[in-house]
Amino acid sequence: MPRIAAIVPAYNEEESIASVVNELHSVSVQNNLDIVIVVVNDCSNDSTWNLVLSLPCVAINLPVNLGIGGAVQTGFKHALQNGFDFAIQIDGDGQHPAEELPKLILAQQRNGWNITIGSRFIDKTGFQSSTLRRTGINYFKHLIRLLVNVTITDSTSGFRMIDRKALQLVCDYYPDEYPEPEAIILYRKNNLSMGEVAVNMRQRQGGISSIGGRASIYYMFKVTLSILFTFIKTNSKKQAR
Amino acid sequence: MRIQVLAIVSSLLFLFYIGALIIKGKLREEYAIMWIVCTLVLVLFSFWRDGLAIVSKLFGVFSPPNMVFIGAIFAILIYLLHLSVVVSKLQEHTKTLAQEIALLKQKEEKKNA
Known part of the structure; x- marks a missing residue:
């Protein structure tokens, strides 16, 4: 049975973190999965850390705030160093329901993908996000297909399962801000296989999104730029070899 | 003439201040090099008044300022x-x-x- 690290980055998630971890724990017991929950507290300034300490999980506390990318990468490093076969990223705000986890694992086992992404937009069930966001995600779908010839309907989904090959890659380099779409380019450029599986997501259970209003314009711009730069960077690296 | 004295004094003071910062260990040498070079250029031109006009002409710049x-x-x-x-x-x-x-x-x- 593969050993799986469930990485939960948490920044000021005191309202939801306990239920997220407890749900994950019970799902892994029910399905007889070998899952270790790793919560990375990204220097929260509420009671998140105190809550985490009493939960059934590995608790990692960052001394300074690194942002989502840095926090998730810390979890990846823990998974790589401790010999886990897979890492699954699960948001601390309750967007990713634990009961969808077996779907990811099953799809990975059936297809042998290096990266398995949970997508909201295959079955179009569950929380579908706002029209504006869907437009943005659609745009990324086309951009990614144009660059690396793979169709990812939900490129911003953080709900993904990656194997050791991908782990080695992201421990080396992982973007700080809004890392998900950029990581797809990184994986594909390193010839890793990936696929999507339909999952349901919920509306966030607490806290506030890092993307909204004026920030969404910055988001689109920043992610487009970093996608292009990652594309060029990995190209020139290959030629240098 | 008065402006020349002012320029010389202030650029020399600046040079000494950078030296003091390096000695106290508050400025790493690799960053100091840039500052020293810039200040030396300032000192040079405050002594050599015609220099500015000559260099400007060399680069084809119409007015020295x-x-x-x-x-x-x-x-x-x-x-x-x-x-x-x-x-x-x-x-x-x-x-x-x-x-x-x-x-x-x-x-x-x-x-x-």
Whole structure:
């Protein structure tokens, strides 16, 4: 049975973190999965850390705030160093329901993908996000297909399962801000296989999104730029070899 | 004449201040080199008054003060860019260090538990 690290980055998630971890724990017991929950507290300034300490999980506390990318990468490093076969990223705000986890694992086992992404937009069930966001995600779908010839309907989904090959890659380099779409380019450029599986997501259970209003314009711009730069960077690296 | 004295005095003072900062260990030498070179240029031109006109003519700049502005703005831009590079590098280092500390702490606490 593969050993799986469930990485939960948490920044000021005191309202939801306990239920997220407890749900994950019970799902892994029910399905007889070998899952270790790793919560990375990204220097929260509420009671998140105190809550985490009493939960059934590995608790990692960052001394300074690194942002989502840095926090998730810390979890990846823990998974790589401790010999886990897979890492699954699960948001601390309750967007990713634990009961969808077996779907990811099953799809990975059936297809042998290096990266398995949970997508909201295959079955179009569950929380579908706002029209504006869907437009943005659609745009990324086309951009990614144009660059690396793979169709990812939900490129911003953080709900993904990656194997050791991908782990080695992201421990080396992982973007700080809004890392998900950029990581797809990184994986594909390193010839890793990936696929999507339909999952349901919920509306966030607490806290506030890092993307909204004026920030969404910055988001689109920043992610487009970093996608292009990652594309060029990995190209020139290959030629240098 | 008065402006020349003022220029010489202030650029020399600046040079001494940079020297003092290096001695006290508040400024690393690699950053100081840039400042020393810039200040030496200032000192040079405050002594050599015709120099500015000659150099401007050399570069085909019509009025010497414009030459000063172009040179100064260009140098500042380059230096700002350099500082951004340094800050990016530092940020990368801080991130790696923070992650290492967090992972080590977790390992240590597991050992003690």
